[in-house]
Amino acid sequence: MGGDCGPAEVVVGALEAAGDGLIPVLYGSPGIDTKGLALVETAGVIEMDDKPAEAVRAKPDSSLVASVRAVAAGDVDAVVSAGNTGAMLAAGLLELRRIRGVMRPAIAVPIPARRGPSVLIDAGANADARPEHVVQFATMGAVFAEEMLGIDRPEVRLLSIGEEPEKGNQLTLEAHALLAESDLNFAGNCEGRDILAGAADVVVTDGFTGNVTLKLLEGTITTLLDAFREEIAANTRGTIGGLLIRPAAHRLRKRLDPDTYGGAYLLGLRGLAVIAHGNSSHVAIANAIRLAARGVEHDVVGRLGSRLAQPAEAV
Amino acid sequence: MGGDCGPAEVVVGALEAAGDGLIPVLYGSPGIDTKGLALVETAGVIEMDDKPAEAVRAKPDSSLVASVRAVAAGDVDAVVSAGNTGAMLAAGLLELRRIRGVMRPAIAVPIPARRGPSVLIDAGANADARPEHVVQFATMGAVFAEEMLGIDRPEVRLLSIGEEPEKGNQLTLEAHALLAESDLNFAGNCEGRDILAGAADVVVTDGFTGNVTLKLLEGTITTLLDAFREEIAANTRGTIGGLLIRPAAHRLRKRLDPDTYGGAYLLGLRGLAVIAHGNSSHVAIANAIRLAARGVEHDVVGRLGSRLAQPAEAV
Numbered sequence: 001m002g003g004d005c006g007p008a009e010v011v012v013g014a015l016e017a018a019g020d021g022l023i024p025v026l027y028g029s030p031g032i033d034t035k036g037l038a039l040v041e042t043a044g045v046i047e048m049d050d051k052p053a054e055a056v057r058a059k060p061d062s063s064l065v066a067s068v069r070a071v072a073a074g075d076v077d078a079v080v081s082a083g084n085t086g087a088m089l090a091a092g093l094l095e096l097r098r099i100r101g102v103m104r105p106a107i108a109v110p111i112p113a114r115r116g117p118s119v120l121i122d123a124g125a126n127a128d129a130r131p132e133h134v135v136q137f138a139t140m141g142a143v144f145a146e147e148m149l150g151i152d153r154p155e156v157r158l159l160s161i162g163e164e165p166e167k168g169n170q171l172t173l174e175a176h177a178l179l180a181e182s183d184l185n186f187a188g189n190c191e192g193r194d195i196l197a198g199a200a201d202v203v204v205t206d207g208f209t210g211n212v213t214l215k216l217l218e219g220t221i222t223t224l225l226d227a228f229r230e231e232i233a234a235n236t237r238g239t240i241g242g243l244l245i246r247p248a249a250h251r252l253r254k255r256l257d258p259d260t261y262g263g264a265y266l267l268g269l270r271g272l273a274v275i276a277h278g279n280s281s282h283v284a285i286a287n288a289i290r291l292a293a294r295g296v297e298h299d300v301v302g303r304l305g306s307r308l309a310q311p312a313e314a315v
Numbered sequence: 316m317g318g319d320c321g322p323a324e325v326v327v328g329a330l331e332a333a334g335d336g337l338i339p340v341l342y343g344s345p346g347i348d349t350k351g352l353a354l355v356e357t358a359g360v361i362e363m364d365d366k367p368a369e370a371v372r373a374k375p376d377s378s379l380v381a382s383v384r385a386v387a388a389g390d391v392d393a394v395v396s397a398g399n400t401g402a403m404l405a406a407g408l409l410e411l412r413r414i415r416g417v418m419r420p421a422i423a424v425p426i427p428a429r430r431g432p433s434v435l436i437d438a439g440a441n442a443d444a445r446p447e448h449v450v451q452f453a454t455m456g457a458v459f460a461e462e463m464l465g466i467d468r469p470e471v472r473l474l475s476i477g478e479e480p481e482k483g484n485q486l487t488l489e490a491h492a493l494l495a496e497s498d499l500n501f502a503g504n505c506e507g508r509d510i511l512a513g514a515a516d517v518v519v520t521d522g523f524t525g526n527v528t529l530k531l532l533e534g535t536i537t538t539l540l541d542a543f544r545e546e547i548a549a550n551t552r553g554t555i556g557g558l559l560i561r562p563a564a565h566r567l568r569k570r571l572d573p574d575t576y577g578g579a580y581l582l583g584l585r586g587l588a589v590i591a592h593g594n595s596s597h598v599a600i601a602n603a604i605r606l607a608a609r610g611v612e613h614d615v616v617g618r619l620g621s622r623l624a625q626p627a628e629a630v
Contacts (some may be wrong), residue, residue, distance in 0.1 A: 094335060114542055128484045128485050153527075160523075162521075168442060169442040169521075171515075191534075193530040193531065193533055212507040216535075217512055217531065217535055219507055219512065223429055227567060228564070238559065238560050245556035252546045302613065
């Protein structure tokens with residue numbers, strides 16, 4: 001039921017993923033046309049502007065809460081939602097609970113950086129974070145990069161406003177000191193300018209800065225590609241040139257389009273949850289489902305659990 | 316002496332600005348070849364990694380501090396520097412002092428948004444800010460948009476992680492409440508995704524988030540345009556198309572290139588200071604000087620002073 005485009009879009013995305021041999025199970029209101037996919041009928045919908053914790057308590061049989069509970073019950077291997085992110089977090093905390101040792105779950109997003117994939121964490125689960133939370137986000141991000149992206153001893157950098165350790169706000173100054181003492185492969189601060197080029201294997205930040213960063217990155221790419229298209233179409237010469245470069249533009253757009261990576265992992269819970277954009281197209285939904293499947297195949301939850309249970313071991 | 320490219324680059328930029336009828340005065344070490352421009356000889360240089368407040372006290376005759384003092388003395392109308400931003404702020408506080416009523420100076424950057432220019436404030440003067448500071452940044456940004464960009468009753472939005480008032484961190488939640496009560500034309504929160512498209516006439520945020528935002532915006536534009544060029548050059552068809560769209564690409568790059576807007580205003584001081592990027596080219600330096608000249612023509616400092624002295628009046 002989540003997502004700005006309505007259930008029909010989600011159904012089309014799920015059908016696409018089903019073509020890959022995955023088995024989508026839809027959780028939603030009775031009467032939805034699922035085109036033959038399994039439907040678990042639920043009662044009530046959590047809206048995008050509902051207050052997360054209240055909504056999760058008030059609507060325990062909503063599609064969002066019921067689908068998260070299905071992961072806890074083992075009915076399904078993972079949950080994907082384009083609904084209210086805060087409510088997904090609240091439902092995850094309530095129904096799946098945290099992995100032992102995790103203070104705060106965090107959102108990890110694979111960024112299609114130019115030098116290769118890079119993990120941004122926390123992309124929005126915790127609007128306010130303490131320095132020790134940031135260190136744990138970095139640890140979860142490093143495990144994610146190692147297990148899911150196959151990066152050996154991933155390099156971690158802290159997003160700040162200068163590369164020097166003394167540049168930053170109170171939170172990053174303290175987090176920097178803790179990261180430097182940790183067993184992580186911490187390489188210091190990075191700046192916003194480096195993110196799309198590829199600042200590090202893992203870019204760690206608080207959820208406020210991470211969410212602003214993620215949305216800015218996506219919005220800037222979209223706006224820029226649109227502006228370019230418009231500029232090209234402004235005259236005949238440009239239009240002909242535009243036809244010739246269309247394959248190149250298409251490759252670039254495909255590589256950078258948020259729809260291509262589709263979703264973000266909510267890490268730190270005892271079950272796998274993938275959050276898709278509210279405005280996800282069917283393509284984004286399909287890719288978010290594939291992302292969830294990859295997380296299941298790589299047993300991200302199990303590996304996070306075993307790594308976080310051994311704090312002495314270098315990640 | 317500031318800037319990663321060395322004094323020679325600054326001299327070339329100053330010469331370009333001199334062609335517009337402006338009179339650049341260079342502050343720097345004896346022996347610099349200023350190509351005929353006036354040189355005020357200074358002793359010592361503040362480095363990019365010097366601690367701002369310490370360096371300003373320890374090097375009172377450095378090019379940076381001497382040039383700021385020249386504004387206070389009325390020897391020049393404004394100062395432009397590609398040097399250490401923190402030191403510019405510290406020197407400004409010491410030599411120019413704050414406008415009456417200003418708690419914290421802030422950095423205002425004109426963003427070349429798609430729907431027209433937009434002011435981002437604070438882009439990095441205050442890594443940690445309180446809610447009442449954010450409101451004052453918004454006021455300074457609104458005066459700036461009105462006086463410099465000619466926007467009547469500029470719309471102000473607060474950068475956050477959701478449009479709803481209850482979305483944000485502790486700082487933005489409190490700042491939102493204060494902004495809603497203010498006389499500003501406050502239109503609520505905006506998100507990172509809207510910045511380049513044009514979120515509002517004034518986008519207000521704390522200096523940490525603003526600095527990450529500004530650098531991310533610039534870095535993403537640069538990385539994306541470079542990636543696009545590379546993708547086009549990958550085969551003959553693309554190369555020919557690339558030649559045809561070159562004028563369109565050039566127009567877009569020129570409009571969005573950080574070098575085109577060149578610099579940022581340090582607002583809230585009793586004298587005009589423009590901060591250029593550390594890696595400024597001569598083009599950026601020339602544009603930063605032009606930006607300073609426009610600020611002088613529009614009497615930004617005087618107008619900020621008279622507007623901030625009348626807190627009851629709607630800006």
